[in-house]
Amino acid sequence: MDYKRLGLKCGLEIHQQLDTKHKLFCNCSARFEDKEPVFEVKRKLRAVAGEMGKVDIAARHEFLKDRMFRYKVYKNETCSVELDEEPPHPINREALEIALQVAMLLNCEIPEEIHVMRKTVLDGSNTSGFQRTALVGLNGWMKTSFGKLGITNVSLEEDAAQIIKKTKKSVIYGLNRLGIPLVEIGTSPDIHAPEDAKEVAEKIGMVLRSTEKVKRGIGTIRQDLNISIAKGARCEIKGVQKLTLLPKIVEIEVQRQKAVINSGRKVTHDVRKALLSGRTEFLRPLPGAARMYPETDTPPIAITDRMLEKIRKSLPELILDKQDRLVKKYKLNKEVANQIIKAGKTELFEKLAKLSYINTAVNVITRYSKQFRVPDQKLIELFSAIKDRRIPKESLESMLEKLSKGKSVKEVTAKGLPEAVSEEEIRSETKAILESNKGLTFGAYMGLLMNKFKGKADGKTIAKVLKEELRG
Amino acid sequence: MYSRKIQAALRKKGLNIGDRILLTKRGKKFEGLLMPQTKSGDAGTIVLKLDNGYNIGIEFERGTSLSRSRTKEPEPEKREAAYELGKKGSTDEIKFDQKKPIVSMISVGGTITSKVDYKSGGVTTLNRPTDVLLNVSEITDITNMKNILTPFTIMSESMNHTHWQSLARECARELNKRSVDGVIVTHGTDTLHFTSAALSFFLKNLGKPVVVTGSQRSADRGSSDAGMNLICSSHAALSDIAEVGICMHGNISDDYCLFSRGTHVRKMDTQRRDAFRPINEYPFAKIWPDGKISMKNDNHNKRDNKKVVEVDAKFEPKIAMLQTYPGSDPGVMEHLIKQGYKGFILQATGLGQVPSKTKSWLPAIKRATGSGVPVFLAAQTIYGRLNCNVYSEGRAALDAGAVPLGDMLAETAYVKLGWVLAHTKTMNRIRDMMLTSYSGEINPRTLVGSFLY
Numbered sequence: 001m002d003y004k005r006l007g008l009k010c011g012l013e014i015h016q017q018l019d020t021k022h023k024l025f026c027n028c029s030a031r032f033e034d035k036e037p038v039f040e041v042k043r044k045l046r047a048v049a050g051e052m053g054k055v056d057i058a059a060r061h062e063f064l065k066d067r068m069f070r071y072k073v074y075k076n077e078t079c080s081v082e083l084d085e086e087p088p089h090p091i092n093r094e095a096l097e098i099a100l101q102v103a104m105l106l107n108c109e110i111p112e113e114i115h116v117m118r119k120t121v122l123d124g125s126n127t128s129g130f131q132r133t134a135l136v137g138l139n140g141w142m143k144t145s146f147g148k149l150g151i152t153n154v155s156l157e158e159d160a161a162q163i164i165k166k167t168k169k170s171v172i173y174g175l176n177r178l179g180i181p182l183v184e185i186g187t188s189p190d191i192h193a194p195e196d197a198k199e200v201a202e203k204i205g206m207v208l209r210s211t212e213k214v215k216r217g218i219g220t221i222r223q224d225l226n227i228s229i230a231k232g233a234r235c236e237i238k239g240v241q242k243l244t245l246l247p248k249i250v251e252i253e254v255q256r257q258k259a260v261i262n263s264g265r266k267v268t269h270d271v272r273k274a275l276l277s278g279r280t281e282f283l284r285p286l287p288g289a290a291r292m293y294p295e296t297d298t299p300p301i302a303i304t305d306r307m308l309e310k311i312r313k314s315l316p317e318l319i320l321d322k323q324d325r326l327v328k329k330y331k332l333n334k335e336v337a338n339q340i341i342k343a344g345k346t347e348l349f350e351k352l353a354k355l356s357y358i359n360t361a362v363n364v365i366t367r368y369s370k371q372f373r374v375p376d377q378k379l380i381e382l383f384s385a386i387k388d389r390r391i392p393k394e395s396l397e398s399m400l401e402k403l404s405k406g407k408s409v410k411e412v413t414a415k416g417l418p419e420a421v422s423e424e425e426i427r428s429e430t431k432a433i434l435e436s437n438k439g440l441t442f443g444a445y446m447g448l449l450m451n452k453f454k455g456k457a458d459g460k461t462i463a464k465v466l467k468e469e470l471r472g
Numbered sequence: 473m474y475s476r477k478i479q480a481a482l483r484k485k486g487l488n489i490g491d492r493i494l495l496t497k498r499g500k501k502f503e504g505l506l507m508p509q510t511k512s513g514d515a516g517t518i519v520l521k522l523d524n525g526y527n528i529g530i531e532f533e534r535g536t537s538l539s540r541s542r543t544k545e546p547e548p549e550k551r552e553a554a555y556e557l558g559k560k561g562s563t564d565e566i567k568f569d570q571k572k573p574i575v576s577m578i579s580v581g582g583t584i585t586s587k588v589d590y591k592s593g594g595v596t597t598l599n600r601p602t603d604v605l606l607n608v609s610e611i612t613d614i615t616n617m618k619n620i621l622t623p624f625t626i627m628s629e630s631m632n633h634t635h636w637q638s639l640a641r642e643c644a645r646e647l648n649k650r651s652v653d654g655v656i657v658t659h660g661t662d663t664l665h666f667t668s669a670a671l672s673f674f675l676k677n678l679g680k681p682v683v684v685t686g687s688q689r690s691a692d693r694g695s696s697d698a699g700m701n702l703i704c705s706s707h708a709a710l711s712d713i714a715e716v717g718i719c720m721h722g723n724i725s726d727d728y729c730l731f732s733r734g735t736h737v738r739k740m741d742t743q744r745r746d747a748f749r750p751i752n753e754y755p756f757a758k759i760w761p762d763g764k765i766s767m768k769n770d771n772h773n774k775r776d777n778k779k780v781v782e783v784d785a786k787f788e789p790k791i792a793m794l795q796t797y798p799g800s801d802p803g804v805m806e807h808l809i810k811q812g813y814k815g816f817i818l819q820a821t822g823l824g825q826v827p828s829k830t831k832s833w834l835p836a837i838k839r840a841t842g843s844g845v846p847v848f849l850a851a852q853t854i855y856g857r858l859n860c861n862v863y864s865e866g867r868a869a870l871d872a873g874a875v876p877l878g879d880m881l882a883e884t885a886y887v888k889l890g891w892v893l894a895h896t897k898t899m900n901r902i903r904d905m906m907l908t909s910y911s912g913e914i915n916p917r918t919l920v921g922s923f924l925y
Contacts, residue, residue: 041724041725042725042726042727043695043725043726044699044700044726045694045695046607046608046694046696046699047607047694048607048691048692048693048694068726080743080744083724084689084695085724085743085744085745086743087743109500111528111529111530112514112517112529112530112531113513113514113517113519113528113529113530113531114528114529115513115519115526115527115528115529117525117526117527118693119525120694122694127695128689128693128694128695129693129694129695129696130693130694133526134526135522135524135526135527135528138522138528139500152524153524153526155526290525291525292525292526293692294510294527296510299510299512299513300510300512300513300514300517300519300529302514
């Protein structure tokens with residue numbers, strides 16, 4: 001398919017939950033640890049005049065008339081703010097900083113004053129009837145393989161309550177998710193090929209993960225697409241779960257719009273739901289622009305040059321750049337580099353690699369960290385003690401085990417550090433033993449050699465050398 | 473308010489609030505509608521509404537240039553900005569059913585008729601108070617609200633007795649119309665209970681309900697309690713309860729409202745929907761939006777449409793309400809007496825005790841009552857009934873001339889004292905009137921279940 005000729009325009013909208021201690025506008029925990037709700041509150045919402053045209057209002061009224069929303073309250077994760085019984089507290093500074101970081105990483109302009117807005121939402125997912133959202137960055141851009149892509153906005157906003165159950169006349173919502181900080185990133189509709197959509201989503205995801213302050217796991221990131229072709233209409237496709245599905249979804253949507261046009265009908269502005277098959281299903285007509293008016297319960301937030309300088313200095317290194325650096329500087333392969341980055345241990349790795357052998361550092365971080373939980377500081381101490389000695393595998397494991405059980409580095413290294421012998425030494429010793437002990441079994445030779453080296457060499461190396469020598 | 477520098481720059485280019493402008497700063501361009509700056513924002517920062525609906529603030533520095541934009545704003549953004557700037561309230565009108573019973577609405581301001589205001593950065597009153605009804609279309613099924621008046625508009629924390637007097641006169645005028653079955657007063661919640669107490673005393677010979685209501689959440693949001701409060705108030709205004717009362721949410725769900733006696737109700741939380749609780753009494757009734765009424769207190773005047781309401785709104789404003797507390801200085805009262813204050817409500821502790829050791833209030837009370845300035849005691853605990861006979865300190869207060877007011881709410885007592893003092897100056901007569909129940913403000917019995925209702 002010639003997407004260019006079809007006039008494919010595609011934009012991405014990504015919502016990512018932030019991993020902050022508290023929610024965006026109150027001091028409730030944002031950690032999702034409460035298991036059961038403690039009670040329920042029932043509410044009705046009303047359509048507000050001045051919001052939309054007359055037709056929309058009538059429809060809204062009808063929709064909301066008999067709908068009673070049931071909100072479940074959680075002990076540590078719901079307070080009067082979520083229940084719309086208290087004005088919002090000042091915006092969460094931790095969340096604001098993360099959003100500013102993201103805006104900077106995406107080359108956005110950051111206004112000197114950030115205004116929190118109310119965006120009308122009347123499906124019950126916000127108890128107040130609106131979502132609080134603020135524009136933190138605009139006119140940004142991102143480099144892609146197909147050129148510069150515009151980032152139209154980086155916004156900081158509250159997540160909505162989650163649907164627990166939907167019936168015909170009511171919806172049951174959980175208020176634990178309401179108020180969790182989200183960063184929304186919108187791109188300009190300059191994606192013109194299905195594969196490019198995936199590249200953009202991956203790259204934005206990488207930028208977000210680079211802050212190390214985003215939540216991970218199912219439901220923590222939501223991806224929406226806006227797609228249109230020439231003579232078609234902009235449709236919003238919500239909730240793409242897997243990035244790998246993005247190109248397929250774009251293709252199928254383009255086909256769908258093409259088919260509608262070819263059959264002589266008009267493509268309607270729809271909101272559609274992404275399905276796992278790559279197809280989409282109609283959800284509702286795309287609404288007119290939602291009402292946005294100032295959240296006057298919080299004053300505008302000044303962003304000073306000083307604040308920006310501080311954030312600029314503490315900008316995280318992009319994961320992509322980290323990868324490059326680890327591969328080039330330490331000659332690691334890509335998978336190992338990714339493992340270290342994913343574990344969030346890049347800084348630790350580099351410290352350890354400076355003190356002792358890169359290999360040892362790699363092993364300790366990737367393999368041994370799963371078996372033995374040793375605090376970072378102790379590892380640094382240990383490596384400072386090891387310096388440039390070669391420590392055999394078994395000894396290293398035994399030291400790590402002791403450290404994980406609470407022993408100090410001093411105690412573990414009190415008897416001195418087992419230093420591995422070089423392969424040269426192993427070879428000469430093996431030759432000597434073979435010379436003076438003819439006709440023994442492989443196992444017997446191994447026993448003699450292991451005994452001789454007593455932890456100063458690891459079994460694998462000894463076996464390898466023995467095999468080589470036996471072969472002659 | 474924008475700084476003088478910005479105002480001058482705007483004037484120079486002939487730009488006004490609401491115009492679509494282009495702001496160029498250090499090579500960067502920002503385009504949008506010029507919005508006002510709030511008091512809590514920086515005066516040297518220009519607020520723009522972007523095409524995506526967001527507002528942002530751009531600092532106006534040397535080298536910033538402003539000009540009229542050459543592009544057109546999208547329709548929804550235009551509409552939204554107009555609404556925000558108060559240029560258009562809705563042009564919609566609500567259509568009432570002529571066959572329904574008539575309830576008059578008197579609107580004097582408050583959160584219930586509010587919207588966003590830029591000058592203060594907060595919330596202020598709507599252009600047309602009746603706009604709030606546009607979101608409550610069910611009201612046309614209940615009543616024909618053909619009389620909607622706005623004698624004045626003020627946030628309730630700034631009200632005084634002159635507002636109560638004006639309100640009483642408007643209420644009486646409506647109530648005495650044969651066609652009107654009841655009156656709803658929409659009002660700010662901060663001093664709602666002062667007003668309901670005042671109306672309880674000012675309106676004599678009441679034969680129809682006067683329902684005072686408001687909302688804790690501003691009417692411009694979808695979750696506002698205004699809607700349900702107005703609907704339940706309509707039912708109350710058409711009920712058999714011919715009293716002045718407050719009708720507001722009964723709990724934090726949208727379940728039912730409580731209709732509580734105007735002299736025995738108080739705002740008990742800064743912000744909850746169910747902040748208004750009856751004090752020392754059961755509410756008259758629980759009222760559901762569908763019209764169901766569950767009576768909780770039969771002690772009320774029953775409807776009698778033939779009764780003609782008289783207004784007796786005389787009020788002596790030079791009175792004060794004070795609290796006694798550890799370390800409090802009776803000199804405050806003495807100072808006020810020197811300033812010509814004519815009577816006091818003291819919120820005393822416990823059963824009606826005032827400090828009697830260091831900085832004792834007793835001498836000051838004795839001097840006041842001895843020279844014709846009445847001192848009445850009300851419960852600082854809000855709930856409960858005073859009894860100065862139990863403790864010797866209480867007796868000492870009695871001996872000094874202070875008069876405890878039973879289970880009367882302090883705020884109600886304050887309003888009543890101003891009303892009584894406008895009628896008589898003799899100490900005995902003042903005391904008698906204060907201890908007589910004109911509108912259920914003193915109960916002879918305390919019902920146990922009324923605590924923290």
